[in-house]
Amino acid sequence: MSTMPKDFLWGGALAAHQFEGGWDQSGKGPSVVDVMTAGAHGVAREITETVEKDKFYPNHEAIDFYSNYKEDIALFGEMGLKCLRTSIGWSRIFPNGDEAEPNEEGLQFYDNVLDELIKHGIEPVITLSHFEMPLHLAREYGGFRSRKVVDFFVRFAEVCFNRYKDKVTYWMTFNEINNKMDVENPLFLWTNSGVIVKEGENAKEIMYQAGHHELIASALAVTKGKEINPAFEIGAMVSHVPIYPYSSNPEDVMLAEESMRQRYFFPDVHIRGAYPRYALKEFEREGYNIPFEDGDEEILKNGTVDYLGFSYYMSTTVRSGAANNTTGNIVNGGLANGVENPYIQSSDWGWAIDPTGLRYTLNRLYDRYQIPLFIVENGFGAVDTMEEDGAIHDTQRIEYLKSHIEALEKAVEYDGVELLGYTPWGIIDIVSFTTGEMKKRYGMIHVDRDNEGNGSMKRSKKESFDWYKKVIETNGKQL
């Protein structure tokens, strides 16, 4: 019998660029995602120099929440969501990123959205940067290679904190700040940091340099936010894919342990306010130059986060001595020595389905940091079939979510983990981040739109809609 906390935040998660559309409306400037074409499983999305007329950019229209926000939020309200995690499109507020003054029309759009959420009793949970850096900052400044971009981000954060201080309590600075540890796939450094690695450069070093600037930007934003409203809860957000040892061979165990530093590096700094010694050793060993300025240690120490938000979709496994054939493979996080786990099935996109890995993750993260955790993404990307009568029986999705909710409830009720909430990813069908497809659907609300951008955009409820509504109503008792 479930005894989840009474105020547990059952919700849903989205990101502005994946569902808003209206990419050139209300004075919005192009963002780094607006120059990304559609790809597919195993086919990378192209990053074009600028927006090219004859190319298809799926995020431009996305699912047009921009025009439908009232209807969509009404559906979220009907589902009973207690919170909605979304982001504020940075380039809607600062179209180029380096302006002195924000774009009032963009600010007004988010006032409208937040008011509508509040009207339906839905608590907004806001990510400041979810792959939406203004393109101009990436092209002209090299994104977070440049320290100047730290100031632009902090200005953006400050504007949002001031404007929405009475409407938003839960914030996160950077979405999945750590996914760029996989430097083999250019998608991550581009979307996270606005960075393209040039020929002859050491990608890992560039990644740490941009990462340092982001960590400084995050810490400064946290400090500013707390001045503006001490009641703010400001978190970090990381992608967490636990890495298992393939066997009890101590070499496999140690390899997994060491590989996990790829997952821990960013949250270690965000939460402990200082660089971990294993990272300093790595910088020394590799001769990496990290652009530390006077005062940076103080900034990091003062700007630690209140909670850790994370995404959990899958686990991965490493075996010592395994061939390095997975580099650049999103599913294995580009890990050398990544191998398949014989105990785990995968989705059609190769993502391992491992609910126990969620309980394992909650325990490991809580033991390590002892601050509240928030599962701000989890879900099952799959092709859905619509029956002749229009029904969508997404039983596999329900199974996936059910097993993960069981795992999180065990972590809370049995293990005693402090967990603020659970926001399944893509509560309504949206454009996939890694592939740009529409057919990789996560939603409990179907949107009539295909990979090529055809469709009426009509919304309809899937079987999971009523199922999740019941989960929320019973505070997780009826799964």
Ligand code: BG6
């Ligand atoms: C996370 C991102 O990496 O995973 C989301 O924060 C993304 O933006 C989600 O959509 C799922 O990935 P995908 O590629 O299946 O959309």
